[in-house]
Amino acid sequence: MGQSLILRFLDRIVTVVTWRPRLTVLVAFLLAAFSLFYTATHLEFKTEQLDLISPENRLVQLAGRLRQFDKLDKFIVAIDNHDPQRARLFLQHLTNRLKADTSHYAELFYRVDPQGFEPWALLYLDQQQLEKLIEGLTENRSVLFRLCQHPSLVFYYQLLNENIARALMDEFFTGFLYEEKDDDEILNFSFLTGALTSLNSYLKTGRYISSWNSFIKSSDYAGENQGYFTTENGQYLLLFVTPRAMEEGFIGARTSLARLRLEIRAVQKDFPDIEVGVTGPEALSVDEMNASMGCMGLATAISAAGLTLLLILFWRSFRRPLFEMFELLVALSLTFGLTTLVIGHLNILSVVFAPLLLGLGIDYGIHWLARYQEFRQDRSLSTRAVIHKTVMAMGPGVLLAGTTAALSFFPLVLTDFQGIVELGIICSMGMIMTTLTTTCLLPALVLAFDRPAGHRKAKDRGRPFLPLTSGRARFIIAASVFVSCISLFNLSYVKFDLNMLNIQAKNAESVIWEKRLLADSQRSSMYGAILVPNLKEVRQKSAALENINTVSEVHSILTLLPDNQKSKLTILKKLEPLLPASGNLRGSLPPVDLHKLEKTLAGIRFKFGDSSQADGALQKEMDRVRNLAGDLLATLRSNEGTSLQSRLNCYQEEFMADLAGKLDILRANSSQQRPMTQTDIPPSLFKRFVSDDNRYLIRVFPAGNIWDPDFLAAFVHDLQSVDPDAIGDPVTLSVFTKAFRDACIKASGYALLFIAGLLLVTLRSLRLVMLAMLPLVAGTIWAGGLMKWAGISLNVANSLFLPLIVGAGVEYGIIILQRWRQLGYGTTALPFSTGKGIILAGLTTVIGFGSLVLCDHQGTASLGILAALGSVCVMLAAVFFLPSVLFLLSGESSRRKEQ
């Protein structure tokens, strides 16, 4: 009854589409063209991990609270900082250009003005450092006071020389009296080397480097970095860019990133020696999406070309492969249009659907054309009659297989993983579209444009694909069962690798630079985030977090404020008598006396002349001083005359002004009456820790490798034990990877159950259902076994393979069973045309999936490998294992009938 209804329906369809076949083709073409246009103008891209999770997910809702902080600093520009002055010059050029482009960049964050922190700069030192500072100033009190009284560069070096002589005296005559002092303290020449380096640099390059920073060097904001951001060991200078186009989604972010890179390349023309790269969360997402989209384009093209070539080779004809590819591309275009209409966007998972669809959707056309070719051998029939016969013979199978495949993707919708839900919808629509074009467009195409295949005799007519005997069938079954057992054993060794780093694109600029920054920093750039309503909770939760082993650092608005301010302010009072008045330093200075400076430097070098008696670090330090003094002496003796004199005078002015500035900071700190409060924090920093609605962000940095799934789980667990609403990248990563793995497993299970149910309804026989699913089950087990030998782990990307091949795997079983049924369940072996069709269909699926191997994105590539491997195994099970089982079962039933 059902069968005849389908046949009547197919009869109507074939009558309509072949009434005016060229018109049908034209309508299909126009529909495809419209779909592509609609897609190009309306389809969007979503790139973030959270976009893949259901919007109802609690994590996604919690993440919404972080939006204000999350939209900042999306791109990080890392600038090689081997020459800090030059790196800063590069930064200045770049920021000037970016600031002019207000349409693309909302904010550039690269420096916190140290002036804002200066009145409290010393409070950032710990108490021990403060005591040391006071001790240092006490020791150098005489030098400072004398210099401020008689400010002159020569006098400064004379004072230094005198100090060295004194140190020498101490070393030879009274050093033993200071036995409680450590060696470093006695033999520290950093102040001298700083002064020599500064003068050397100025005379050689004209750039002034402060040698006074050692006074307050421990403050990040007012110290050597002068408020600029660098990586932990200072190898890279950092610029944080907030793109304005974030609101416009992926396309806007991609444009901003591309422009940013263009601007960088433009500035680099003047700084060819400086290496610069862009990374950051948004850059990683955009690059990943770009890689996936590039991969999709390349894989689709290669897949289409490979499929065409394969069909040409199999059918030894150009015309029919072109029909097939045309039909398939129409289906693909329609799927794009429907995706745009129904979903509106592609995500990082669904962006690869096109090549998959090519590989999966082509099967129906292949089966259809294989049967068409078989019927075409009958010269007595007209083309129209052959087409009608083909539709009637193949139509039910194609409709059932197509619907089954479409429905096999439907269970993906039942997972609560948005990325998989969307992929499921798209693939389901794709399978329906390919079934539709196979049923409606292919007959019209063939009728309109096919020509008889010439006089080539069909060699395979009536020939079985695999001549079976009872013994051969038993052997194949035994071998299949044996391989299945081995594979099941191997399967237990296959691990699920949750490490997301292992699936990223290797060559993306942002990935390369992210790894460089990670290597250059002691802690991960990813952090857990906790939002609290008041400072009291910030204190409480920060204290709790700091006691957790998996936590390395806790940053909040409170960490921006110095600790123990009250007691430090008391200590700072001791500074006051140690600081000379700086007025003279800003007055007119005497010209630098070259002769005296040379004599003083010669005296310094003399004392460092023989370092052979010194050991290790001291010898190195002495050599450094000698070389620096030597360089300076060479410059002074180079007879540059007035130019040298004027440069020395300029340096002297900058040097004294610098000292005056530092003394002013010290004095401001020593006379500071009140502690620093959060209102004193510069707004650019403040808004990174306090939201507009006065909620406080606590950033929690992990103490281990966040990419290690076990550590990640422990870290997230610890984080959530302090605050169940903790969010941030590690939490997202942890939830995402587990949710994805679970969704894949769930989707595979649903798909199997769903298909089994559908087949049961259609075939109305449990035995036939089991037979139809045999290639899928056996092939999947074999593929799993091969994974161990091939060294492939399941990961967050390739675990999608099972739900993807369920449809294709069942399709082969259905086609074979359909043919078996048409042949009256007899012992006749699988006909050659059917076997050839299945092998061809299997190879096309392999090409479709295999094209993904070319992707830079390692996850997508591994999905391609695994899905291709799975398809081969399912195909082999379909053409060898299932026919053998059917052969034996037919023999049994024949015997029973005979009895």
Added chain:
Amino acid sequence: MIKNTIILLAIIFLWATIYPQHSWSGLPPVDRVKTMLNAIITIQTDPGLQGKKHVAERQTRIKEEIIRNMDLQSMARGSLGKYWQEISRQEQEEFTAIFKELFLDSYSRMVLNFIKQEKIEYGAADEKGEEAQVATTLIRDNDSIDVDYVLHRSAKSWLVTDVWVDGVSIIKNYKRSFAKIIRKASFEILLSKLRRQQQVIRNHSSQ
């Protein structure tokens, strides 16, 4: 004739008594310093005393030169400054004995390190009564340092009582360091530190 001879000898005796610095037993300040430094350079450059195995011997001979040319007693007293008066005679004696030993060791080590084949330029002596200062410049390649010697006229001759290296006095350095310890702790503590160092030096010498 005999009478004339006696008168001449008497005049010579008287002259020698009144002007001992010009006597056969006393050199003028510059010559004193020059003699000392030449002797040291001779020791340091003696081909028979080169190499590490002769360091101890060279040091011993340098120490002999120091004893011959420097007034260690006066230096010990000067290094304590006002505290000299505040300690007992016995402590003064012990301090002086230890100081001499330590100074000899330190100064000879410095000389071993710094004076090798340097060219030395001598300035004129600046004499003021019983005190004199001799400026010298040690020149090595193109580098140089100023070393000034302070001398005191003793009963027999001019003897070195302090050395200034690039404007820093050895005795003042001692004085500053000793005073710091006495101020912070006590003379006894200083003395105990000196004793300990003396022991270290002795142990080192006996090895």
